[in-house]
Amino acid sequence: MRLGVLDVGSNTVHLLVVDAHSGARPLPAYSHKAELRLAELLDEEGAISSDGVDRLAATVTDALQVAEDQGVEDLLPFATSAVREASNAEHVLARVAEETGVKLEVLTGEDEARLTFLAARRWFGWSVGQLLLLDIGGGSLEVAFGQDEEPDAAVSLPLGAGRLTTAWLPGDPPDSQDLRALRRHVRAEIARVVGEFSRFNAPDHVVGTSKTFKQLARIAGAARTGEGPYVDRRLTREALEEWVPRLAGMPTAERAELPGVSEGRARQLLAGALVAEGAMDLFRVQEVEICPWALREGVILRRLDHLRGS
Secondary structure, eight states, X not given: OEEEEEEEOSSEEEEEEXXXXXXXXXXXXXXXXXXXXXXXXXXXXXXXXXXXXXXXHHHHHHHHHHHHHTTOSEEEEEEOHHHHTOTTHHHHHHHHHHHHOOOXXXXXXXXXXXXXXXXXXXXXXXXXXXXXXXXXXXXXXXXXXXXXXXXXXXXXXXXXXHHHHHHHOOSXXXXXXHHHHHHHHHHHHHHHHHHHHHTSOOOSXXXXXHHHHHHHHHHTTXXXXXXXXXXXXXXXXXXXXXXXXXXXXXXXXXXXXXXXXXXXXXXXXXXXXHHHHHHHHHTTOSEEEEOSOOHHHHHHHHXXXXXXXX
């Protein structure tokens, strides 16, 4: 069957269309993205602005048309931290449902971590042993660990690259004092949860997912996306530590010229790099392997599992 996943994230609204068959990996068929940046459309009370709600409803309507055009039989719509943490979340969800007919499932942070972990486990398989997953989104950082498809520990922290950029790094390039303050904040937040994972053995394999890790790996020399998903891509802590000060000295326009960095993501790349560096340092990770599957694929896999079990 042809499935569609509608991901209302902090940065983008992304419709991923896949051809799914029982017992086989889902095959990407079509991708439609709209950069909405919900995390930047909050007012002083933490509510998504009226304009933001209007734009979200219009974007979901457009995505529905694309899904219909692509022959999607089953649409799986969900929202993550930007909607989840908005003070007017119930109003936003009601407006979207009223205007589009789409009822967004709001995932908890732990849901995000567990579903992304499932996707990484299925991608790499059982042979890689115990996995530590790091996922940096626009609104949050997810960390999960385990040796099965269900992680033994999963947490979500409000350390998304878009969120932090808006709140902590107003300058372009950022002021050194703002940068230092953000670095302290990021590491203090991560340090609070490290103990939840230290009771486990060291991971056999560390995985980084999300656009942030992909872009950081690319500027550090990893293969470009066009070479396909099966090419080995890694990001070392040594390379990341070299790039953080370089990114800090670049204005957004200069970062956008780096290989693999999109114009829309260039501004928040530095904050994402600080989160990646902090996580790798505090979890004592020397290298992460980049996983092409993440949350959207986890949602699809969960749906397929339910269909097989019904």
